[in-house]
Structures are given as C-alpha cells and as structure tokens.
Amino acid sequence: MNSVPGNRLPPPVARKGRGACSNERSRFESWRREREPAPPPDDEADAPAPTRTTVWMKQARSIISANDSPDIPFDASINPYQGCEHGCIYCYARPSHAYIGLSPGLDFETQVQAKANAAELLEKTLSARGYRPKLIVLGGNTDPYQPAERELGITRSVLEVLERFRHPVSVTTKSGLVLRDADILARMARQGLARVYVSVTSLRNETMRSLEPRASAPARRLAAIRGLHEAGVPVGVLVAPVIPAITDIEMEAILEQAAAAGAKSAAWILLRLPREVAGLFEEWLQAHYPQRARHVLSLLAQMRGGRLYDPEFGTRMSGTGVFADLLRQRFELACRRHGLNRERQPLRTDLFSVPAAAGAQLDLFGG
Structure with missing residues (x-):
C-alpha cells in the first residue's frame, strides 16, 4: 500500500514493540486487506492493542538451503526459524512468509515457525554418503538468536552438531544472546571452524526501538562483539542496512565502536526493499518520520536507478x-x-569428519 504524502488515508499507526504497521495479505491469496480511513488515535489509550507472538513447532523436511546468487559469499545456510520476532521493518526475509500463506507484515514477526528437528536433520544430512563440506552460514535469512531461541535452544543444538562434525560455520545475528554459545564457538574457532558477524544498524536506542523493536539494544551488540573477541572467536560487524537520511550518518561511529570492542572485519549493505517490504517500509516512514519520508525515498531512488x-x-x-x-x-x-x-x-573444511556414533549405520553397510 502506498502511503507517501498526498495519500488521503491518515498516517499509519505505529504499534508498540512491532516494526510493521499493517498486516497486508500474502501475494498468493485471492482476497485483500485494506486499511479503513479511520482517524488517527488521539492518545495512547486509542493505540492498537499489543500483538502477541505465537511460535509454532514445525517438522522441517530439509535444513540446509542452497544459494546460487553470485553476489552472496556463501553457498549454504541454515535458518532455524521462519519469521522473526525482532520485527526489523526492512527485513528482506519478510516476503518469504507469503509462501506459507501468512502476511509479510505483522504475521512475519508474530507468527514464527521453529524447526524443532533442525539438529536431527542436520546430523542426517552431514552423515549422508557423498556429502562435501562447505561453509554454512547460520542466520542468512532470519536471526538464529531471536527471542524464542532463549528457551528452545534450536540454534545451540545445530552448533553442537556442527562442532561434532568439525564443520565450518559463520553466524550472523543482531542479538546479544549469541554470547550464550561462546563456549561452542570458541572451541570451534580454535580449530579455524567458526566466526561471527554482529549486525549494528544504529547506535541510537530511540531509532532502534522502532526500526528493530525486539532486537538487542546497540550496547548489548557491542558487548557481544567484545565478549566473543575475548573468548577468541573471530568477530566482525555488519553495518546493515544503511538507510539514507536516517542511519547513514552513523557509519563511521559504528565502525569505530565495533573495532574498539574487538571486531576485525566489517561489511555494509544498502537498504533493500524487495516485494512487500517497500510498502511496509513506506508505512513505517509515515508513522515514525513523516517529515523526512519523501527525502529518504528520493535518496534511495537515486541509488537504485530511479x-x-x-x-x-x-x-x-x-x-x-x-x-x-x-x-x-x-x-x-x-x-x-x-x-x-x-x-x-x-574457515577450514579439511577437518570435517563423520563422528563414529553418527556413522555407525554407514559402517554397518561398508560406508
């Protein structure tokens, strides 16, 4: 839905603790949701009621996703969760929720599917005859350390399998929860098998509360970089996404503070708005930066060929x-x-081996 200035509908209403303002339908559905032109709330009492998160336990059929994009530096990834409660409004993974009949809007951050059998599937995959190890990125689509992970521990169980198989892994996250698994990551790092990238979009708490409402605060992410570095885990910082006229001014400060905390590598990514993300981001701009919306979109268009x-x-x-x-x-x-x-x-791939327990059945048949 287009919400740029001049639209006769009132500005979208921000929801406390959520990134998306609306719940636009999946593009594969035949019916459509429309926001009615109701007046904006006069005070906090009239604001939309809080939306609770539901985590569904799912039995996945496969666990390693292949990637053949020439501008992405990895071929394989694991995403223990589909959907992400962090609620980052710009998340390029939002459109994937349409494939399961849910909205890339609020559904993406409130209807999360957890792959309960991730570790079991991974062990089976790595034990298969003919498997060839290559770098696996943990969290290439949705965050492996989103809030549900604190209780479910699916990401940790995946790391435990990778450690037993001595398989290389690179972790990408916006969460300080990654420090919980510093013990595994440090052991793997000593063998040249692990590194972590922590994404830092802004150092301003007020910006992050609306942009990435349920991700770790900036200070916690810098603390995660410091803790991983002190544990001996190679750690880098992702300045991502860079949003013109909102977060781009912070690029140098983010790099400086991340380096001071122990980061040794860095990368940056310009804001991407594929499919439904464009409309959701425009709504977010109107709700949080209405006076700046046209300027932000104009700068972005200048960098995207119009x-x-x-x-x-x-x-x-x-x-x-x-x-x-x-x-x-x-x-x-x-x-x-x-x-x-x-x-x-x-990261090394030459250390990969199938543990005896996992390979016992293969040995029985001469594997």
Missing part, C-alpha cells in the same frame, strides 16, 4: 550513483582508519 528497489546482482547490495559512491568511500576510509578488513583467514 526505483525503490533494483534486484540487479552486483549492485543490489550497494547501489549506484553519487550518493552510493560516497557511502562506499566513507566505509573504506573508516575501515582503514580503524584497522578493519586487513586480513581474514578462510
């Missing part, structure tokens, strides 16, 4: 044009200033 989203491989992560070039130069200068990206050792 569109809000350009799916072209090679430029979709960083954009094109003068403003995108400036961001790239700022990032590179800041990295040099703070000693980031000087070198990064590839």
Whole structure:
C-alpha cells in the first residue's frame, strides 16, 4: 500500500514493540486487506492493542538451503526459524512468509515457525554418503538468536552438531544472546571452524526501538562483539542496512565502536526493499518520520536507478550513483582508519569428519 504524502488515508499507526504497521495479505491469496480511513488515535489509550507472538513447532523436511546468487559469499545456510520476532521493518526475509500463506507484515514477526528437528536433520544430512563440506552460514535469512531461541535452544543444538562434525560455520545475528554459545564457538574457532558477524544498524536506542523493536539494544551488540573477541572467536560487524537520511550518518561511529570492542572485519549493505517490504517500509516512514519520508525515498531512488528497489546482482547490495559512491568511500576510509578488513583467514573444511556414533549405520553397510 502506498502511503507517501498526498495519500488521503491518515498516517499509519505505529504499534508498540512491532516494526510493521499493517498486516497486508500474502501475494498468493485471492482476497485483500485494506486499511479503513479511520482517524488517527488521539492518545495512547486509542493505540492498537499489543500483538502477541505465537511460535509454532514445525517438522522441517530439509535444513540446509542452497544459494546460487553470485553476489552472496556463501553457498549454504541454515535458518532455524521462519519469521522473526525482532520485527526489523526492512527485513528482506519478510516476503518469504507469503509462501506459507501468512502476511509479510505483522504475521512475519508474530507468527514464527521453529524447526524443532533442525539438529536431527542436520546430523542426517552431514552423515549422508557423498556429502562435501562447505561453509554454512547460520542466520542468512532470519536471526538464529531471536527471542524464542532463549528457551528452545534450536540454534545451540545445530552448533553442537556442527562442532561434532568439525564443520565450518559463520553466524550472523543482531542479538546479544549469541554470547550464550561462546563456549561452542570458541572451541570451534580454535580449530579455524567458526566466526561471527554482529549486525549494528544504529547506535541510537530511540531509532532502534522502532526500526528493530525486539532486537538487542546497540550496547548489548557491542558487548557481544567484545565478549566473543575475548573468548577468541573471530568477530566482525555488519553495518546493515544503511538507510539514507536516517542511519547513514552513523557509519563511521559504528565502525569505530565495533573495532574498539574487538571486531576485525566489517561489511555494509544498502537498504533493500524487495516485494512487500517497500510498502511496509513506506508505512513505517509515515508513522515514525513523516517529515523526512519523501527525502529518504528520493535518496534511495537515486541509488537504485530511479526505483525503490533494483534486484540487479552486483549492485543490489550497494547501489549506484553519487550518493552510493560516497557511502562506499566513507566505509573504506573508516575501515582503514580503524584497522578493519586487513586480513581474514578462510574457515577450514579439511577437518570435517563423520563422528563414529553418527556413522555407525554407514559402517554397518561398508560406508
């Protein structure tokens, strides 16, 4: 739904603790939800009621997702959860909820599916005859350390399997909960099998409360970087996404503080708005930055060839044009200033082996 200035509907209403303002239908459904032109709330008492999160336990049929995109530096990933309670309004994984008949809006952050058999499936996959190890990214789509993980421990069980098989893994997260698993990650890191990237979008709590409402606060993410570094785990920072006229001004400060905490590598990604994410982000802008909305969208379009989203491989992560070039130069200068990206050792695949217990059945048949 288009909510740019000039639309006759009132501004979207922000929901406390949630990123999305609406629950637009799945694009595969034949019916449609429409927001009625009701007046905006006068006070907090009239605001929408809090939306609770439901976590559904799911028996997945497979666990390793293959990737063949030429501009993504990994071929395989594991996502223990489908949907993400962190509620990041810009999340490029939101459209995937449409494939299970749910909305990329509020459903994405309130109807989460947990892959209860993830560790079992992974062990079976890694034990298969002919399996060849390659880097697995844990959390390439949704966050493996979102709130449900604190009780369910699915991500930890996946790491335990990877450790037993001595399989390389790279973890990406916005959560300080990753420190809970520093024991496993440190043991793997000593063998050249693990590294972690912590995503830091902004250092301002007030920005994060609406942009990434249920992700860890900036201070907790920096503490996670420091804790992982002290545990001996190679750790990097993702300045992602960079949102023009909202978070781009913080790029240098994020890199400086992450490096001071122990980060040795860094990357950045320009805001991406695929499919339904574009409309959801426009609603968010109208709810939280109404006076700045046109400017933000204008700058983004300048870096996307006149569109809000350009799916072209090679430029979709960083954009094109003068403003995108400036961001790239700022990032590179800041990295040099703070000693980031000087070198990064590839994770090892030559240590991979099927543990005796997991391979007992194979041995029985001469495997």
